[in-house]
Amino acid sequence: MSKNIDVELKNIQKKFGSNVVVDHFNLQIEQGECVSFLGPSGCGKTTTLNMIAGFLDPDEGELIIKGKRMNGVPSNKRDLGMVFQTYSLFPHMTIFENVAYGLKLRKVPKAETAARVNKVLELVKLPHISDRYPRQLSGGQRQRIAIARALVTEPTLLLLDEPLSNLDAKLREELRDEMKRLQQEIGVTTIFVTHDQEEALYLSNRIVVLDHGKVEQIGTPWDIYNRPASEFVHTFIGKSNRMTGVVEQLYDGRMLLRTDAGFNLFGDIRDKQIAPRTNVSVYVRPEKITLHTEDRGTQDVNRAKGTVKLTSFLGAHTECEVEVGRYTVTVRIQSAAQLEPLQAGQTVYLEWKAEDVFVFPREGQDE
CATH class of the missing domain: 2.40.50.100 (RNA polymerase II/Efflux pump adaptor protein, barrel-sandwich hybrid domain)
Known part of the structure; x- marks a missing residue:
């Protein structure tokens, strides 16, 4: 039986001037997988995520999502949900309005919007704060709302760009547990960018280890830790x-x-x-x-x-x-x-x- 491939990167390359930031990246991500891009600052992980999101175009190669070529397709036409490390909530809107924003742009009827917003607020265990404003929430609550806002549109693909890095250690651990539960419960294909090896090991079905724009290894957390393909992978993980x-x-x-x-x-x-x-x-x-x-x-x-x-x-x-x-x-x-x-x-x-x-x-x- 053939696998359902949600995302495919074929020989993707990106340069800024003469600097090769992503060097011939090849990857297939199956439906429902959670794949982490892991590596030090400047390794190309966020640049790759931005190409998948449509914020950047690759200089070479093909980017395919759900069987469709996405080179040159704008971000709002890619059916994506994205969560940033800075939350990016609208301060003048209530939590309900923040979460509902993507549905409003899509002209979803009010009754359906209310049902979907309430559903995702239940998923992130924050149904009781829909009438509050972002300034009234803790950092962990704001990040959960950012995740709810990304999920409410029922995207094909969820992109997470270091979403836990601004939280303290205990909150980060709690939200990491919550994200794993959500990803397994919803089954949305997820790409998670992080420099934190423990987060990658904990959350991922597979990890892509990057260094200086090159893929060092792609494998399960167990393989990455126990069968490192290079000295860099071994020293970076654990x-x-x-x-x-x-x-x-x-x-x-x-x-x-x-x-x-x-x-x-x-x-x-x-x-x-x-x-x-x-x-x-x-x-x-x-x-x-x-x-x-x-x-x-x-x-x-x-x-x-x-x-x-x-x-x-x-x-x-x-x-x-x-x-x-x-x-x-x-x-x-x-x-x-x-x-x-x-x-x-x-x-x-x-x-x-x-x-x-x-x-x-x-x-x-x-x-």
């Missing part, structure tokens, strides 16, 4: 410990690595073509490392002896910085698994599996 070294030898699906700190460790070859004597960057995530206060001599794992430098209790887990040779290795310990507090200066033993080691070639030696 926290990781980095060491440097050289590949000594390859055998039995593994590579033996010698770090610049002078100790050996094993990594899985996976699908990487890395020859012996290659200079490499070596990564292991903090949650993949097990910490012991005694040397267990476990076989078939990477092991290192270190000294505790600092511990930080963060509620559900504790982060511990351990000095291993010239490296400081961060270990994340689930609080329920920690029987007694660790002390600075205490000797500890670290273990991690070869399959949890990520290896990427590097050019030359680090300074």
Whole structure:
């Protein structure tokens, strides 16, 4: 059975002067998917969203929405809902009037307008504030109203441009939960632009990781986190410990690595073509490392002896910085698994599996 593709980007390119901001972007988004564009400032994610919205035209390539070519089609002809980080509510209008504005432009009858506005206000759990003005609402409430206004026209596509970035941490988390519930309940195809990796991992069916206008990887949150296609993706998504070294030898699906700190460790070859004597960057995530206060001599794992430098209790887990040779290795310990507090200066033993080691070639030696 063929898939229903709501959005297709075919070899999209955008330049500002001689600067290539989006470089040959290819993507298909299925009906009902939530896809995040994730990357640092200047990576091209918002420019791509603006081309999909119709605020910019691509210099090359084709943009297709619901099977129709959209190059040159104005924004108001694209059946889109869009939510910005700045809310953009009309201060002189009530909440009801703000939400109803798009329906008024479409000349929807008053009775139907009232029913649809009340329905979306129920969806965002704010039916009781329809007669208030934006100045009377909190930041979280204003953002929910902005989402309701985008949804009331029942758009083919919902575009979200960093809608949570102006909220404090707790509100951001609450509204993130609400957005996920809404997207699943309504099933509208959604594109979400963010530089926040946690938001992208939480909300998305798939993530597009961008850097300097190029697509680094497209995949599910699990794939992006656990099977990064490049060193950039690995370092941008989540926290990781980095060491440097050289590949000594390859055998039995593994590579033996010698770090610049002078100790050996094993990594899985996976699908990487890395020859012996290659200079490499070596990564292991903090949650993949097990910490012991005694040397267990476990076989078939990477092991290192270190000294505790600092511990930080963060509620559900504790982060511990351990000095291993010239490296400081961060270990994340689930609080329920920690029987007694660790002390600075205490000797500890670290273990991690070869399959949890990520290896990427590097050019030359680090300074």
